[in-house]
Amino acid sequence: MKKRMLAILLAVSCMGLLMAGCGGNQEEQEPEKKEEVQAEPEESEENHEAEAAGGVDAILADIEKQMNDALGELPESGKGERIGILISSTANEFWGTMKTRYEEAGKELGIEVEVFEASAEDDTAGQLDSLQTMIPMDFDAIIVSPIDGTNLIPGIVAANEAGIPVINLGPGVDADALKDAGGHLDGKITVNFEEQGSTVANDMISRMKDGGQVAILSGLEGAGQSVGRTNGAKNVFEETDGIELVATQACDWDTEKAFEATKDILTANPEVKGIFACNDNMALAAVRALQEMENKDVMIYGVDYTSDAKAAIEEGTMMGSMTYSSTVYTKAAEEMAMLLAQGKTFEEPVYLPLTLVNQDNIAEFDGWR
């Protein structure tokens, strides 16, 4: 009897704990979020004070203007629209930042924003479950960034049926498969990968007065980002007199492969003056390969502007990296959602303005967000 009492007591106290756990989670999380939201602008404000006026704010304002031009018009001021946003997973630092930016932008625009996610970056079924859960929640619009091209399609179809506009941000939904399933997207906002490649190629050429040899380190063969960036750069190189593209090597985003490929390319073509790597990790591998070969005459460019790339550009081992503003990106997506909720339609995808950070302008990018 005593033991039974003990068992019940244990069960009850455990459930109490459970409740406390659940309640605590929320309470703890709320202030945490707020802190995050507040902390970052403060940080950048400090940076501004340290710097001369203009700098990063002027760049951001300029980008925002370009973005607004791309959107066509601005939404009427927020009337408390509710936007549901589905990202892949905050386990990836990138999406963690995007979540914070979404929440900041929502505040600025005067709308209600709720961010949902999957439990992991490869949890395709879990992400679909989240989308299905969002549909009865009466959102005025939903913004989705799918884990792969097809996993969210049944949810998008369900949103279509419920009359909720759907925007696709970033990684694309497979258009043919969506059509097969009888669904459609109401808006698309993404990065133009070809432009990332061509911008780098143009900057590289401008630094090669007498022309010369260049090379490209591609990512995963067939991956959209890799194909777009490679083609964008290739077209510019091929159209420019005096520039010879001597190698385009697929390195599958793999730093080891990029390291080996750089050495091979330089061994075969010692005169190469510039290398464009389709992401920063591969660019940094190329930097290490050049250091090993004691070659300081090759300009290296990457994409993503990671913190390591930033350091490399500052110390002069990398020439530049492509980036974009996550602040402008998320704000534009939410403005697009508001426009859709207010009855506007978008036929064409909206492309995000891109920015090249290089050794000349990096000082202005302190506090970039």
Add this chain to the structure above:
Amino acid sequence: MRKWFSKYSQQIFLLAVMILICIILTAESKYFLTWKNIKNILEANSYRMILAVGMTFVIASGVMDLSAGAVVSMCGVIMAVSLHAGFSVPAAVALGICSGAAMGALNGILIHYTGINFFILTLAVSGMLRGISLMVTDGKPITRFGQEFIFLGIGRIGGLQLSVILAILLVFVSFPLMFHMKWGNYVTALGGNKDALEKSGIHVGRIRISVHVFLGATAAVTAVIITARLNSAEPNAGMNMELDAITAAVMGGTAITGGRASIGGTVLAVLILGVIRNGLTLMSVSSDYQQWITGFLLLVSVLISEIRVRKTGALMK
């Protein structure tokens, strides 16, 4: 009454937790107690339910199958490849389910005839199957199978998704199968006292293999649902799904050592985990908490069972 309470203490605990969570969620979110949301919960958990019921039988027989998730991925890939090769939908599904059953049979045969620990055997099979999935697909998803196949994942009959109907049917069939038919009795006997079963002249190997064939088939049905729903067969599909199924079965009161099973407990556990997942999403709370809550509930549920077993042991002395 006291006996009854003692016998079902674990399930009563789960039911109490379920009611408690539902009350909290109803108060916290106006969307929780709507038919649409309840339908979502059922749809999102139908395939988990199917696999967990299959796993309940295997655990009742005294072993666990760590390859179930890999079987899900392998069956998905087999169906995807055969659909792309021009098989009709019924033929591809039949092939998928037969393959699942065959992979289950392989596990059962290995466990029965080698006598090596099931943990190692099914882990090895899991690695091999996952490896084949990766080799066949080159690590990339195979997508797009046409409307007829997609219907199996998202199609509705009488307002309910096919997967939900399948899960409900399976649960209803499982009760008599487990508790009122010879086969079910042999399965629990196999987990409870294998020697006695052997001595009574039953071909233990047949029972062992058939229970794994059953799990293999439920894994294949799971594969049909998720492949059709996502319109994509992925080599990484079903990752950790076997652990979720084991968690649900054990949380529900099926003894990890075999010999005792609770289908009702498994159903409750799957629904509780599903409701928690749904509730966290509704309140847009990070899914990180899901892990903690799952672990905690599992621990408490097993503790309650342990206390009961010790008590009955003491009474018997």
